[in-house]
Amino acid sequence: MVDATYDIALDPLARSASLRYAAGRIAIYSFLGFFALIYLLPLFVVVANSFRELPEITRNGLIALPHSFSLKAWPQAWAHYCVAGTCEGIKRNFYNSLIMTIPATIASTLLGAINGYVLSKWRFPGSETLFVCILLGVFMPGQVALLPWAYILGNLRLSDSVYGLILVHVIQGISFTTLFCRNYYVNIPDDLIKAARIDGAGFWRIFAKIILPLSPPILIVTVIWQFTGIWNEFLFGLVFTGGTQQPITAALVALATSQMNAHPYDVASSAVLIGAIPPLLIYLFGGKYFVRGLTQGAIK
Amino acid sequence: MATLTISGLHKRFGTVEVLKGIDLEARTGEFVALVGPSGCGKSTLLAMIAGLESVSEGEIRIDGRLVNSVAPKDRDIAMVFQSYALYPTMTARQNMTFGMESRGVPKAEQEAAIKRVAALLQIEPLLNRKPGQLSGGQRQRVAMGRALVRDPKLFLFDEPLSNLDAKLRVDMRTEIKKLHLRVGKTTIYVTHDQIEAMTLASRIAVMHQGSIQQFDEPQVVYDHPANIFVAGFMGSPSMNFIPGELTKVDGHPAVAIALAGGETAMLPLQQPPQSRPANGKVVLGVRPEHLFRYDPNLKSQKAGLAMLTAPVEVVEPTGAETHAVLKVGEREIVGRFDPDGAPRLGELLPLGIDMAHACLFDPDTQALIRQGSA
Numbered sequence: 001m002v003d004a005t006y007d008i009a010l011d012p013l014a015r016s017a018s019l020r021y022a023a024g025r026i027a028i029y030s031f032l033g034f035f036a037l038i039y040l041l042p043l044f045v046v047v048a049n050s051f052r053e054l055p056e057i058t059r060n061g062l063i064a065l066p067h068s069f070s071l072k073a074w075p076q077a078w079a080h081y082c083v084a085g086t087c088e089g090i091k092r093n094f095y096n097s098l099i100m101t102i103p104a105t106i107a108s109t110l111l112g113a114i115n116g117y118v119l120s121k122w123r124f125p126g127s128e129t130l131f132v133c134i135l136l137g138v139f140m141p142g143q144v145a146l147l148p149w150a151y152i153l154g155n156l157r158l159s160d161s162v163y164g165l166i167l168v169h170v171i172q173g174i175s176f177t178t179l180f181c182r183n184y185y186v187n188i189p190d191d192l193i194k195a196a197r198i199d200g201a202g203f204w205r206i207f208a209k210i211i212l213p214l215s216p217p218i219l220i221v222t223v224i225w226q227f228t229g230i231w232n233e234f235l236f237g238l239v240f241t242g243g244t245q246q247p248i249t250a251a252l253v254a255l256a257t258s259q260m261n262a263h264p265y266d267v268a269s270s271a272v273l274i275g276a277i278p279p280l281l282i283y284l285f286g287g288k289y290f291v292r293g294l295t296q297g298a299i300k
Numbered sequence: 301m302a303t304l305t306i307s308g309l310h311k312r313f314g315t316v317e318v319l320k321g322i323d324l325e326a327r328t329g330e331f332v333a334l335v336g337p338s339g340c341g342k343s344t345l346l347a348m349i350a351g352l353e354s355v356s357e358g359e360i361r362i363d364g365r366l367v368n369s370v371a372p373k374d375r376d377i378a379m380v381f382q383s384y385a386l387y388p389t390m391t392a393r394q395n396m397t398f399g400m401e402s403r404g405v406p407k408a409e410q411e412a413a414i415k416r417v418a419a420l421l422q423i424e425p426l427l428n429r430k431p432g433q434l435s436g437g438q439r440q441r442v443a444m445g446r447a448l449v450r451d452p453k454l455f456l457f458d459e460p461l462s463n464l465d466a467k468l469r470v471d472m473r474t475e476i477k478k479l480h481l482r483v484g485k486t487t488i489y490v491t492h493d494q495i496e497a498m499t500l501a502s503r504i505a506v507m508h509q510g511s512i513q514q515f516d517e518p519q520v521v522y523d524h525p526a527n528i529f530v531a532g533f534m535g536s537p538s539m540n541f542i543p544g545e546l547t548k549v550d551g552h553p554a555v556a557i558a559l560a561g562g563e564t565a566m567l568p569l570q571q572p573p574q575s576r577p578a579n580g581k582v583v584l585g586v587r588p589e590h591l592f593r594y595d596p597n598l599k600s601q602k603a604g605l606a607m608l609t610a611p612v613e614v615v616e617p618t619g620a621e622t623h624a625v626l627k628v629g630e631r632e633i634v635g636r637f638d639p640d641g642a643p644r645l646g647e648l649l650p651l652g653i654d655m656a657h658a659c660l661f662d663p664d665t666q667a668l669i670r671q672g673s674a
C-alpha cells in the first residue's frame with residue numbers, strides 16, 4: 001500500500017505510461033485471441049460433432065453449439081461403419097497407416113543418416129553434385145512422381161499394397177532426411193573422424209559409435225517430420241491403394257464420399273479425429289525436441 | 301622404438317603444390333618439431349605421416365617399412381589433435397579404450413593400460429567424466445592419454461597447446477617434455493610457436509612455403525640460421541637485419557653500415573666470411589640479446605664488441621628485461637636490455653654489438669654466409 005501511494009503521489013507520468021502499456025497489451029492479446037479462435041473453430045466443430053447425435057446435427061445444422069451428447073459415433077467409426085460394402089469401420093485403415101508409417105519412417109531416417117554421414121564425412125569426387133541432385137527431391141511435388149511410381153509398383157507387383165506405399169514413402173522421404181542429417185553432420189568436427197580412423201575404427205564403427213550417439217537431436221527432427229508427413233500423406237494412398245489396403249487418410253475420403261443416405265457427420269467427425277491422433281501425440285511428446293533440434297547447432 | 305624416414309615427399313592439391321620435396325628423419329626416441337608459419341605445409345606433412353592425406357610423390361617409412369598406402373590404423377601411430385578430438389559422447393575412459401576395442405585388445409589388458417596411463421598423467425579422478433565436463437587442460441591430458449594407451453611406435457602432435465591459455469600452455473609444455481623424457485617415444489610435433497619448438501625438440505625442422513628451410517638441433521638453428529627466413533622466424537623479438545657492405549678495416553674484415561646523416565659505422569667481424577657476394581653487399585643479422593649499452597670496460601672483457609650510437613625510439617619494459625627500439629640509419633632495431641641501465645626514451649644510446657654472435661646473409665639468395673676458417 002505504501003508503495004502504491006508513493007507512486008501515485010510522485011509520478012503521475014509513470015502511472016499513465018503503465019496504464020497505456022496495459023491497454024496496449026489487452027488490445028494485442030484480444031486481437032491474437034480472436035484469430036486463434038477463428039483458427040481453432042474448425043477443430044471445435046469437428047470435436048463437438050463427434051459427440052453430438054446425428055439427428056440433432058441434421059436438425060440444428062453442422063455448425064451449431066451441441067445440444068446433445070453421445071459416445072456412439074466413436075465405436076461406430078472405429079469398428080462398425082460401412083465403407084464401400086465392408087462394415088469394419090476405419091480400424092483396418094488405421095492399422096494400415098501404422099504398418100506403413102512406422103517402417104517407412106525408420107527406414108527413411110536411417111537411410112538419410114547414412115547418406116548424410118557419407119556426404120559430409122566421406123566426400124568423394126562428385127559427392128557435392130550428388131547432394132544437389134538429392135536435394136532436388138525436396139522441391140519436387142509428389143504429383144510429378146505419380147506416373148513413374150505407378151509403373152514401378154506395377155512391375156514390382158506392389159500395387160494396391162501397403163508394402164508398395166512403404167517403398168514409395170521411403171524413397172520420397174530420403175531427400176528430406178538426407179538434407180537434415182547432412183547439414184547436421186557437417187558441423188561435427190572432422191578431427192573426430194580422423195582420430196577414430198587412427199584409433200582403428202572403420203566406416204560403420206565410426207557411424208555406430210561416434211556419429212549415431214551424437215545424432216539424437218536431428219534424428220528426432222527427422223522422425224517427427226517423416227512420421228507426420230507419411231501419416232498425413234494422402235495422394236499416394238488414394239491413387240495406389242483401394243479398400244482394405246488403404247491408409248487412413250485415403251479411407252477418410254472414401255468415408256466422406258461413399259455414403260448412400262444421410263451424411264454421417266458424427267461418424268465422419270470421430271473418424272477424422274481418430275486419424276489425427278497419432279501425429280498429434282508425436283508432436284505433443286516430441287514437439288519441444290523438434291524445435292530444439294531444428295534451431296540447435298551441432299556439437300561444440 | 302621406431303624411426304621415421306621421409307624422402308622426396310610431395311603433396312599436390314590439383315595444381316597447387318603444398319609440399320615440395322620434403323626430406324626428414326626422426327631417430328629412435330627423438331623429438332622432432334615441425335615449425336613454421338600457418339600455411340607452410342607442416343600440418344599437411346603430419347597428416348601424411350598419419351595416413352590421413354595421400355602421398356603425391358615420395359616415400360614415408362616407419363621403421364624402414366614403406367607406409368605410403370597403409371591405412372592410418374595399421375601404421376601403429378597415435379595422434380593428439382589441436383581440437384583434442386575427444387569423442388563427446390564417451391567418458392574419458394571410453395575415449396581411451398576406443399582404439400583398443402577397435403583392435404580387439406582383451407579387457408584385462410585394456411584395464412591395465414588405462415591404469416598405467418591414468419597414473420602417468422594423473423587423470424584417475426577424471427576417467428568417468430565426459431569431455432564436456434573437463435577443462436581445457438584436462439581434455440588435453442585425456443587426449444594425450446588416448447594416444448599413450450596404445451603404446452604406438454610413433455607419436456604425432458598437431459599444435460596440441462594452441463587452444464590453451466598462455467599460462468596453462470607453459471605448464472603443459474613442461475608436462476609434455478617430462479612425458480617424453482619418461483616414455484621416450486619417437487615424436488613428431490607440429491607447432492607454429494618457435495618457443496615450443498625450441499624448448500621441446502631434440503631437432504627442429506623449420507618449414508616455409510612447402511619446403512624445409514633448416515633441419516637441425518635447436519641451438520644450431522638459433523645460432524646459425526640457414527637463411528633470413530629461419531633467422532627471422534626463430535627467436536622473439538626477431539633478429540634485426542641491417543643492410544651493409546663487406547669491407548676491411550686495418551686489414552681485418554668488417555661490415556660497413558649506413559647511419560643517419562650519411563655517416564658510416566664500421567663493425568669489425570670476428571671471423572672472416574667464407575664467401576663474398578659479388579657486389580660485397582650483405583645483410584647483417586643481430587639478435588636483440590646481442591645488443592648492449594656500450595661501456596669501455598666491457599670492451600676489454602668481451603671480444604668482438606663493435607660500437608655505434610643510436611637514438612632510442614620506444615622503450616618496452618617486460619619486467620625481466622626491457623626491450624628498446626633503436627634507430628640505426630633508416631631502420632629500427634630491437635634490443636633486449638637489463639632493466640638496470642636500460643635505455644631511456646630519447647637518449648642517444650652508445651650501442652655495443654656482440655659481433656661474435658652476428659650472422660651475415662647474402663641479400664640475393666637470402667642464405668647464411670658462414671664465417672670462420674673453412
